[in-house]
Amino acid sequence: MTQRTYPQGVPCWIDTEQPNLEAAAEFYAGIFGWTFEDAMPAGAPGRYLIAKLGGQDVAGMAGTREGAAAWSTYVAVEDADAAVQRLVAAGATVRSAPADAGEGGRSAVLTDPGGAEFRIWQARRRLGAQVANQPGAWNFSDLHTPNPTAAIAFYEDAFGWQVDDLGFAMMIRRPGYGDHLEATVDPGIRARQSELAAPPGFEDAIAWIATTAPGKMPRWHVSFTVVDRDQTVADAKRLGAQVLSQSDTEWTRTALIRDPQGAEFTASQFTPPSG
DSSP states (O other): OOOOOOOTTSEEEEEEEESSHHHHHHHHHHHHOOEEEEOSOTTOSSOEEEEEETTEEEEEEEEOSSSOOEEEEEEEOSOHHHHHHHHHHHTOEEEEEEEEETTTEEEEEEEOTTSOEEEEEEESSOOSOSOOSSTTSEEEEEEEESOHHHHHHHHHHHHOOEEEEOSSOEEEEOTTHHHHHHHTTOTTHHHHHHHTTOOTTGGGEEEEEEEOOTTOOOEEEEEEEOSOHHHHHHHHHHTTOEEEEEEEOSSEEEEEEEOTTSOEEEEEEEOOTTO
16 A cells, blocks of 8 residues: 655644543544544553544644643655754744654754744654545544735745645645645546646645635644545544534535533535535
């Protein structure tokens, strides 16, 4: 099986920090069908669970004693130390310096000039999410910001991203990513998207930008693909989550959910105009 890899500048991984790791694992197993593998060796301080779907990596989960539960998004880089220097020069602030994550890779935590936290990942043994855009797996990450113009200027400089205003949304592209997918794990990507009348350049899409109200703190938000939004909502409520909102568009049926420990995410059912 071809492993999924991520070129520099492409979001590659997500994880969540939760005060009660066992309870969080139980919730996400119940809502998405995940199983878990502990990536930390026996006797190591702390735990880091790798969530799996069909035996393949989909996300990470760690315990935390400080702060609220939250989801984080990682962007792939070739060299974490060099990337931090480049990102700081572009206006980012370092919150956690580059550090090895065992044999898996090397990571760092930063905030963009607007204050939104993001993380970078230099892959070694763990290449990133091996399942994406399938039910129960990561769909996209979205940057929620009251100042998209400033955010776009930073990320275009920092990672070479391009942003297309589609009218109904702002799509972030990493030019060349579609070529990479076509040559590796998704040879039919362009044909499939053509059948759906996807927007031009959608094969390079890696994220989205959502404009929030002034005064709202910028943040990166994660979405997961689901088969049935309403069933996911019912499951989330049964498992102790709070459903904050629901929305239907021409392409999706979504629900904004706050998990039992406070981390927010979106469940997204794909409903293209063709049916």
